[in-house]
Amino acid sequence: GAGVSQSPSNKVTEKGKDVELRCDPISGHTALYWYRQRLGQGLEFLIYFQGNSAPDKSGLPSDRFSAERTGESVSTLTIQRTQQEDSAVYLCASSRGLAGVGYEQYFGPGTRLTVT
């Protein structure tokens, strides 16, 4: 069955370059989340989208990070002027409703970003 997919699976970029990471959620899921996971660590919330509501951007670490979502489909996370500390796995998840009220999140496999 179609789960959450992310692309690319791996991305190596030079410091200072911009990168775009893509997430395709499960069809019909209204909520979409982005997380960052540093090596050996838990997940750090970045941003979530829920239907037509304004996204919750409270987890974005700096103004170099931004994300968009087209309706209830694809989302793109953009990191401008990448820094070495941005190196991490970026995970996307989707759910039928808000995970904070108990809906299950389904995660993609992540994009491993390495900034050299």
Added chain:
Amino acid sequence: TQLLEQSPQFLSIQEGENLTVYCNSSSVFSSLQWYRQEPGEGPVLLVTVVTGGEVKKLKRLTFQFGDARKDSSLHITAAQPGDTGLYLCAGSIMDTGRRALTFGSGTRLQVQP
């Protein structure tokens, strides 16, 4: 400041042993979830607990939610190599006002055959 503390951070045991991992917070959760993550993959939900004092069992895994909804534990009986992975707790913390989950830093479990 880590809102969710997990312990231990790392655990290496022999097949057949029992173990317990803990998830603690000074804040109250409206709900709490446990995930397992294997290398190169995203986390997969194991269980959701909602009610204080709730106990849920999933085969050899027993999950308990604290009475005050500030802590949780995961107990594995007779661990198997297939249980190896990163165990993450995640909760919706009531006083943050955010409807996304806050994750702990995880417990990395290795079960030796």
